[in-house]
Amino acid sequence: MITSGLTQAVVVIARSLRARGIEAIAIEDPCFGFHREAIVNAGLRVVPIAVDQDGLDVAELLSHNVGAVLVAPAHSYPTGEVMSTLRRTALISWAQNNDGLIIEDDYDAEFRYDRSPIGAIQGLAPERVAYAGCASKTLTPALRLGWLALPGWLVGDAVLQKLLDDMGSTVLEQLALARFIESGGFARHLRRVRPSYRRRRDTALACIATELPDAVPTGVAAGLHVYLELPRSCDETALVVAAREQNLIVEGASWHWSVPSAARPALIIGYGAISEPAIRSGLTLLGSIYAQLAH
Numbered sequence: 001m002i003t004s005g006l007t008q009a010v011v012v013i014a015r016s017l018r019a020r021g022i023e024a025i026a027i028e029d030p031c032f033g034f035h036r037e038a039i040v041n042a043g044l045r046v047v048p049i050a051v052d053q054d055g056l057d058v059a060e061l062l063s064h065n066v067g068a069v070l071v072a073p074a075h076s077y078p079t080g081e082v083m084s085t086l087r088r089t090a091l092i093s094w095a096q097n098n099d100g101l102i103i104e105d106d107y108d109a110e111f112r113y114d115r116s117p118i119g120a121i122q123g124l125a126p127e128r129v130a131y132a133g134c135a136s137k138t139l140t141p142a143l144r145l146g147w148l149a150l151p152g153w154l155v156g157d158a159v160l161q162k163l164l165d166d167m168g169s170t171v172l173e174q175l176a177l178a179r180f181i182e183s184g185g186f187a188r189h190l191r192r193v194r195p196s197y198r199r200r201r202d203t204a205l206a207c208i209a210t211e212l213p214d215a216v217p218t219g220v221a222a223g224l225h226v227y228l229e230l231p232r233s234c235d236e237t238a239l240v241v242a243a244r245e246q247n248l249i250v251e252g253a254s255w256h257w258s259v260p261s262a263a264r265p266a267l268i269i270g271y272g273a274i275s276e277p278a279i280r281s282g283l284t285l286l287g288s289i290y291a292q293l294a295h
């Protein structure tokens, strides 16, 4: 099924599950805040499950009664961790033993810089996984194109929910993207941008080490952002506001956590659309704003 981005894919599945009587979906904690809110808006409860360096804590998931779990195993947002093979196997067992559904957001799978990406979970258990991808990171979020590969038993419900929502996604953009993929243009685009994003990431990390030595970047070499943990004493909101006053846009990470007030202060630094010199000057400015606030 073609959707309007990954977000509508989450909404369509949430509504389909709700119609089947499922009341709760587990989510990564932290996760992309809009997806958490979209599930709640569809009338379901979210059950936050901690994410550590191996991805979602499946042992914690086992202690809850939920019908589905939303995960981004290739690159968890925003912390940037990858789900380990052991956890993937445990997650599939959970789904098989509990009639559960894994909603796999294959976020950033195309942008792994240090090794080949791990394959999607969906291929290992197609009847228990709803696979979701989108063009928002590889091309642009302005396209609003996403896709779902669903287990057979969910297709009818999901088609109905999509129809009732918008009668189907616009076709012209789909045809243009299909042409772009078939002509080899999309694969060429990915080959071209990967090394440039990797250089931007390396530039950002090198700059953070010198300009923001108190901050700890987390996550693997992938994607288009760095998650930057700050000392507990740092006021995340004050730092974001002070940066904006100097036309420097960084995002505070705490709203992506289920309990923002309990989250360790952190910033999300996006480098995908910024040149290397601008990354250097931006992070140097951020370092001086941080230093001023700290003293």
Ligand SMILES: Cc1ncc(COP(=O)(O)O)c(C=O)c1O
Pocket: 004, 005, 006, 007, 008, 032, 072, 077, 105, 107, 134, 135, 136, 141, 145, 146
């Ligand atoms: C985890 C995650 N998945 C997917 C997306 C893209 O969503 P959409 O395709 O609706 O733009 C985002 C956007 O930042 C995200 O954080």
